[in-house]
Amino acid sequence: MVSRRQFVVGSLLVAANAQAQQLAHAGWRGNGIAPEAWWLHASMIRCAQDVTFADAVKMLDRMSDVGADSILLPDLEPTVKQPFAERFGTEEDLDTLLREISARRMHLLLHMPLQRATNNAGEVRFWMSRGVGGMDLGTLGASDMDAARQLRASLDHYPGHRILLARTAGQEAQAVTSAARKRGAASDPITLHILSPQDTESGIRHVGEVNAVEIAAMPVGDEKANAATAMLPADVPYVRSLFPLLLASGAPILDSHLLTSDVARKSVQQVLAFRNTHAVVRDGSVVVLPATQPSLRAWILRAKSARGSLLLAANDGTTPATLHLTAALASNGFRNVYLRPLMRSDHGMGAVNVEMGTLPPGTAIVAEILH
Structure with a gap:
């Protein structure tokens, strides 16, 4: 049975989608969703919950400094009026973000809990038609795989590669993988399994498999002192916080606060460059x-x-x-x-x-x- 809220939101999303079709023009809508598997070599920036669409636009140039090509928005908390809360900005702000991302050949992803994604086809359709490259579903267990597979099948109707991310860490990861492949399923519905720094530092490493490692913001420390003493190329003030990038294969997901500090950003640049070029690390x-x-x-x-x-x-x-x-x-x-x-x-x-x-x-x- 469809609730009143689901009906209203669904109707509004259909109307908003029609508006998106009218606003769309060459070089914008969906243009960043490449036919090849772009996510195999992606580096993502995860935004904090207090981000706005305008804030995300300002991050795009700094993302290129650390080689990131995908931006991951938090749960946008749809209302009965529109598919995102007012505090994130206006429809025009969203349009600007989508145009700027497409112009840079970057990708936009967003957090959407699995239950909401499977129960609100209109919300998923709105974002997929806007060219969103995928969704982070949060933490999933083995019992969630049937719903994830259902969502995966719906995303496969849209052109290009659309991905699903989820945390399946620790002992649960093996059960999730097993459940994902049961009943003769062709593939795991989760494109990228997100590993925590704790997982990677315990020795979990899936070379050649699809996963991602998430790096939180580093401690601030005395940045002026760090900058003043970093005289040699080998000096990387925050190398300890970035060890998981060297211990794990897969795509890095970096906290957006790493972009706001020159010292932290330089550390990320050095570690990612080392990670991408050193054969033993790879x-x-x-x-x-x-x-x-x-x-x-x-x-x-x-x-x-x-x-x-x-x-x-x-x-x-x-x-x-x-x-x-x-x-x-x-x-x-x-x-x-x-x-x-x-x-x-x-x-x-x-x-x-x-x-x-x-x-x-x-x-x-x-x-x-x-x-």
Whole structure:
């Protein structure tokens, strides 16, 4: 049975969709939805709940600084009058955002809970006809896969690649994958499974599979001090917060607040460039090393051969930490080695001893393991 609210919203959405058809012109509506799988190499910016359409337009130029090509809006909270709450802006503001995104060949995505998406075809139709590239459905479990598959089938009626994202982390992820492929289903209805930084740092890495890692805003810190001391190319003040980008395959989803700070933006640029060009980061396997101290965390990104492997180490504590990694590295086949830092946040210089090297509080290094 259709509720009064659903009927009113559906009617308004149909009217708004007709208006969108009239407003549409070459070079705008849906133009950014490419026939190829654009999401395989996408980098996304997730906007906070207080964003407006006008705010999102202002982000577009800064997005190109970090190589991001997709913007993910929060739940737009449709009302009985229109498909988004008034606080996000006007219909004209939305039109401007869509035109600017299309002109840059970027993609617009938005958060829409699965239950609402499956129960309100008019809302989905409105956004799909406006050229939206996909939806983040939130956290899903195995019992949600039939509904997700139903939504996937409806999105397949629209031209181009439209994607679905969802959090399916931890032990639930395996159950979700199994449920998604049951009953002879051709494919998983979820295009990108969003992994948390905690998942990636625990060693989960699905090289060659479709997933995304979400990075929250980094701590502010003393940015003037960081900027003043970052004299060498290897200095990356926020490399610790960006470790999940190196430990996970798939598309990065970055908090929009990362674009507002010059120091944070530069850190993202350096880490993403390193991630995209280093063969071990792209194709290596992750080994979590046993902790020698409670505050010390360390990982190996291992190449198919030992040559070129990387060590990531971080001191998450408030006092200096000594590495003491000789035994842990030896158990993984690395003996008589030293570390050549490629990125670091401690402003140090030169090689690092795997046993006696120290990390100041809150600092991290990415280093090549050399004989």
